[in-house]
Every structure is written in structure tokens, then in C-alpha cells.
Amino acid sequence: MVQEEEKQILEKITPTEEERRLVYGIAEEVRRRVEEELRALGVEAEVRVEGSVAKDTWLRGDADIDIFSLLPPETPKEFLKTRFLDAARKATKGYRQVERWAEHPYLECTLDGIRLNIVPCYKTRPGKWISATDRTPYHTEYVLKRLNEGLKAEIRLLKAFMKGIGCYGAEIRIGGFSGYLCELLTLNYGGFRRTLEEASEWRPPILIDIEGYYEGHPEDALELFQHPIIVVDPVDEARNAASAVKPKRLWEFVSAARQYLKKPSQRFFFPREKPVPKPEQVRKKLLARGTSHIALAFRPPKAPPDILWGQLFKAEQAVCRFLKRKEYRVLRSACWSDEEKQAVLVYELESRRLPAIKRHVGPPVWMTQHSQQFLEKYLGNKEVATGPVIEEDRWVVYLKTGRTDAKNVLKRTIGKEKMGIPKAILESMKKTLKIHADEEICILCENAEFSRFLNEFLVGRPSWLEHNNTSSKT
């Protein structure tokens, strides 16, 4: 089933025996300790290893050990925030520990490059979910029942492919395919290549319903899940296991699948890391474009990554809308952060300066009061270059803009006007915002990661997309 090209890949992504022993050893050890700590608290919890370690579908060097404690449904939420975390901390003594919150708290621990998540959930029946993590044991069970050694390899290939093309992970920053989703796709289509072949032909609406919950009435699924791709969760018909997938990632995967099938290459799994462009190179590239760039750099607020990235994307869009409202032509935008010291929103504009004159459309003439107000405002107004004049049924004026610089407009406005920037970001901006325009942006490129990001932003083309790969002649 596995083709020659992929055998070489599998050799690189399947955990070694040594890694397996280490991971399973730690997993079982910590599982037992959590169990003991909870028992010491008088809580009868089933503590189990879940996720890719339980299913043996993790990628080499990328183990994420999920230890789930299935608590009785009557356990108070308060217990999860206090005594459960204490028990988890005790059980992982010696590890670097970070408290994390999804819907409820859990503990993330690292030791010697191995990551562990100690997660509480409720032991419930399907459909009676109390917290979002309650489904996980069922996910593990569902996949395990249908797995064999061959399928594990196929799943690893799909996960590694997704990772290589930048589409792996349901976190907000990525908006891609979760490990569980990769497992479901592989189970559904029967393998890595088959998944790629099927994905190549996907067309909206994309509905994958393994357990046939919506058989005979797929329109109900389309109505319920307003997402670009729907993969009905086999353990919960009311959940789309692909709800995190952003359109961009969905179609990047589809396109990469097509390119790979046409000409398989390790490049898709292991993209070449490009050299970090030097600030001077970036400067030349920016200037050569003949457009303007604006970068808003600030210290990101302290928040879990999903919260932070959600807010960054919102801020990026809010500033974009603001610029457009002010009549700037925004070509593209993006945001970047190291999640700690620096966050940057980047905009490419046709020009930093407004066109000399802008059209301003007023009310229809038949709206008497509004027309009167419009005339009172603009007749004899020094800013008017032309008008008021009637075009079709409306009053219109053409206003002199003074060619205002977007950098100055942003400087003046951010922190003073409601733009829809999330509060935490806005507070950070008020204290630490620096606005850089055009060449000034190069100073930020002293940060290698930002420099790499900016270069990729300017290039745009995904790394797996190469000229020789698309030509039908090869």
C-alpha cells in the first residue's frame, strides 16, 4: 500500500524503539502517579493515556503525552481549578510546569524535550458532555478500534504532510487540521494517498460523515455546520471535527495534495529552511515593490496562545478596516508574534498617502433633511474640490484629502478611536506601540524570525509550490 517514495518518509517520521520505550515509560509512570495523587484525595478517577501516544500515531520527536483523568460527573468545577491542579503538580514534580486554560484548567509539563498534558475531564456518556475534553476518551477508543499497523503508518504520513505544508494543528494561529482529524480522514479514505486523491477533487460543500449520521438528509449537516469543510465527529453527531480549519488552510492542503500526486517529493514533508534574509536585503525588496508598508509593533499582552492569536487576527482586521474606511488601498496584511516580547501587524498599501481627491457620496436628493444637512456642510466648504453635484439621484462632493500619510493617521488615532481592536491589544499598544513605515520596518528584521516572516509575506508563494512541479510537460 505504501509507495516507494513514502517508505523513505516513514523511516524518518516513525518513532524509534528507544523513543517509544521512553515515551511509554514516562506516560505510564505519570499516569500511575496522577492516579495515586487523586486516590489520596479520595477521588475515584480513571486515569488514562489518550491522544496520539495512546493510539501510537505520533510523529518521531513530537510526542505530546496526554494524561486524562476521567472524573465522576458530580465532581464540582471548583475541584478542577484547585485540588486537581495540585494533584497534577505533585504527580509531575521535577517537570517544568505551566498552567494552561482551554475551557477549564490543565497542566502542561516538560522534561527533557518530552511534553505532557495533565487534563481533567468528566466520565460521561456520549452526548451528555459536561466539558469539551470529555469526548477525548471516546475519540481514542473510536480510532483504536479501527487501527492496524498499516493505517498507523498512513496516519503518520498524512500528519507529517500536513505539518510540512504548514496545515497541521487546530490552534488559532494555524487554523489547520488536528491530529484526530488526520486520523479520521485516513480511516475514512483508507490511506494517505487515497486521502490526497480524494482531497484533490474536493468541491464545496465538503461533507464527510463516516458514521452516516446525516445519511439521507445531508442538508441538515450543511445547515448546522457553517464551515468550509465538515467532518462529522463519529462520537458526536453535533460536532464538526474540522471546525477549526480556515478556508486558506483547507485549500492549501487540497492544492498541495494535487501537486504532490503529480510529482511526489520529500519537499512537502521536510521543507527546506530558507536562510534568514538580512535587513538590507529586505530593504531592497520593499523599495523595489513601489508600494508602501506599515508595521505596527508592540509587546503582546500575556495570554494563552489561542487567546493571543485570536486577538491579533482581530486587531489585524480592525486596523485593515480602519485604513480602508479612511480610503487607503490595502493590498494585503498579516501578523506575526513570538508570543512573548514582540507582535507586529503588517500592511501593504498602494500608497501611504491618500489620492489627492476623494469622492464622498451623500444622501439621495429625495431625503430632504439629509440633503439639506449635506448641503449645509459642504456648500462653501474649503475642503471641497468639486460639488456638491447630483450624480444619478444622490448628492456627491469631491474632497481634497491633503494626501494624508497613513502612518500619521494611525499614530493620531490608535488608542483614541474605537476601531474594534480587542481591549488587551489596545492597552498594550497604548504603552508600547511603535509604527514603522517602509524602510523603517527593516529595524524589526534584526529579529530573525520576523525577518523570515516578512520575507515569506512578500513572496507569498507556499514553499511547496515550485515552477517545475506544475508544468504538465515534466
Add this chain to the structure above:
Amino acid sequence: MVQEEEKQILEKITPTEEERRLVYGIAEEVRRRVEEELRALGVEAEVRVEGSVAKDTWLRGDADIDIFSLLPPETPKEFLKTRFLDAARKATKGYRQVERWAEHPYLECTLDGIRLNIVPCYKTRPGKWISATDRTPYHTEYVLKRLNEGLKAEIRLLKAFMKGIGCYGAEIRIGGFSGYLCELLTLNYGGFRRTLEEASEWRPPILIDIEGYYEGHPEDALELFQHPIIVVDPVDEARNAASAVKPKRLWEFVSAARQYLKKPSQRFFFPREKPVPKPEQVRKKLLARGTSHIALAFRPPKAPPDILWGQLFKAEQAVCRFLKRKEYRVLRSACWSDEEKQAVLVYELESRRLPAIKRHVGPPVWMTQHSQQFLEKYLGNKEVATGPVIEEDRWVVYLKTGRTDAKNVLKRTIGKEKMGIPKAILESMKKTLKIHADEEICILCENAEFSRFLNEFLVGRPSWLEHNNTSSKT
């Protein structure tokens, strides 16, 4: 009924007794001669004076004597083109004669500043129209029956008002209110002021149905006449007497009506003729705007005015669409012609040069073939600044434009590419087109009429719209 302000107007616009005697004398004289000539041909036609002279509603110094020959319905169309015109020519010997065509031919004659139209039509029953002019005798009859001296004055005021604000005339160049339409409005509302008051409150849909043809089912009229204002012709329920009125003229009239009612002024009737701006003044004005202007100057094709202006407006729009398709930002456009030697299409652009980079949206990724073609076209393409990149579900590239000059694009393209420019105009352009950009346009301003037009285009504001006139404080 007539207010003090309007009495002064009436003194200027009512024909003097001398003018009346002259006009009626000529009208009756020519009417008789046409009758005789037709009788000599053995045709029993009723020859009548129609239009504003018949109704005594013409404006002083502006008589247009319409002599209609009501021919038997069985008269062949051929007769109208040949022997009828001969008879008309004989009857108006000594006049300057020009053959004109509306739907069928007629003769326009001028002598000593008096204009005569010798028009053939068929004597038909309402609804059994053979040619478009057959309604005219019924229009005259309808209005005459309802007229009195007071209403004649009211009609003259409305016509003069329309004329003063540039909304008088159903010809394509104006797209305004015909004399008959002014009469109908005055009859309907009972007077000049009342018409202005009612028009001030007009809101779409505007339906005036004096004879109540659509009473109880106005939606039929709205469905039948897809025009901004509908005035059902009292002599023909299937005709909108206001079908020639363009939205711009409709709403200019409405707005002027409001301004006049707020503060009546002779200005509306007799706009001050502004001095012709000198080329140097125009040059300064153009440069100060900071935008770009392009003028296409050419000799207009020989055609009756309605045909010519129809084609000029079409050409103006076609070039505008072309420029927009090429990504130029057209702020405004207009056209001008002396109808003989010179025609000019004028465009104001944000800039003559394209932005350095333009966004080019490709197919959705799920259109496999189109996506493949898009990638083949743009991967490795030197014109690409960014991409191909997936945005939402589509391929997108950002292309370098080279900042192409609109003047050069037009030079290269006009006459070579189908843009939708009417054929006669295109032929004229091929032989005589000169394209002027920015200051180069000033050379055209040596023509005083064009200079006046361009200045009005730049100002935009209607002459009757003055600052002190709108303020509610005055």
C-alpha cells in the same frame, strides 16, 4: 395666484404683442401655404399649428412654430420622405431649410430668428398611432381644453425655471423636461409654485397619472415604465410623457425647487453668464487638484444632435469602463461638443499612472483545471511581485504594473480593441483623435465654449446652488 417675485419674471418671459402678431402671422401664412401645396398634390390633409404656439405657452423670443399635416392613414410612408418634403420646401421658399429626421423626416426652417418645423403625421384615433408624431394634435387638444390665461402664465414660469436651471428639453443632450411635460405638471398641480412644492416632496417611485388610467393598480404603471419619473400621457396610457428625464435632471429640478421656495430669486430663471476662464486659469486649476485629467478630442461624426449625443454618451461610458477595467481610478467624466467641429471626452483620474502593484484574483482552488492553468501562467512569471497565494478559497497573484500611463494605454488601444465605442465615433477617432493629458488640455480651452464647459465640470456645483441660499438662518 402669481406671487410678486414671479410677476417680474413674467414680464420678461411673456411674448410681447409684437412678437405674438409676427409669430401668429407667420404660422398662419405657412400653414395655409402647406395646405395649398398638399392640395396641389391631391392630398386632403388637415394642416394645423401645434405645440406651444398653438397653446400660447411659448417663452418670449423662443418661438418654435410647429406646422403639422395630418395625412390620411392610408398615405404611404414613401410619400412622407419624398413629395411631402418637396411640398414643405415649396411652402417655405426663402427660409433656410434643413431636413431633419426623428422617426420620419420633417423640415426645419428658419427666417429672421423664427424657427418653423413642417411635420407630417397621420390622422389617427388614439391608440391607433402609426407614427410617433400622431399624438401631437391630441396633446395640443388636451392642453388647450384645460387652459386659461392664468395657467398659461404658470406654464411659462415653469418652463423658464426649467430652462434657467438647465433641465428644459427632452433631447438626449439635456435629458430633461419637455414643454408638454411642463404643461402637464402645471395642469396637474394647478400652478408653478404648487408644482415646485409638490416636486420638493417627490420620492421614488414618482407616478403622476392625471387621467387615472392606473387607479387601483399603480404597480402596473411602475412595471411598464422603468423610469425615474412616470407621468402617464393623458392621451396615451401606454406612454410615459417623462421617459426622457434622466435621474440627474429630475433631482436637479427637485433640489432647485426646494432652494427656490426657500429663497426665490431671478437667478434660477436667468443664471448669470460666467466669464470664460482663460487657458492659464484652467491650467492652474487643473494642477492644483493633484489628480490627472485625460481629454480625447476628435471631430464629431455628422449626425442629427440626438443621434450624436447618444453616441457621445455611449463613447464616454465605454472609455470609462475600459479605463476601470485597466485598473485606473476614474473619479468623474463628461463630454462636450459643438456638434460640428469638435467633440471632447474628459476624464479625471486619481492618477494617470497605475499603482505599482495590482491584485489579480484567480479561480477558486476547487476549480482544478482553471487552477492548474493559473499556476502555469503565474509560477515563475517575472511580472509577479507576490504569489500565487491562496486567499480564502482562491488563487491570487500580485502583479507589477510598470505604472503604465493611461494616456499611452488609450493611444495604443483606441481603434484596435473593441471597447463598445459606437462605430461612427470610432471611425472619427481613428482619423482625428488627439489625446491630451493634464496641462496639455489647456490648448483646447482656446475654444471659449469648451473652456466654459471644463470650468463647470471642475466646479460641479449647479449655478443656482449658492451658499447663503441653503442656510436655514437666512
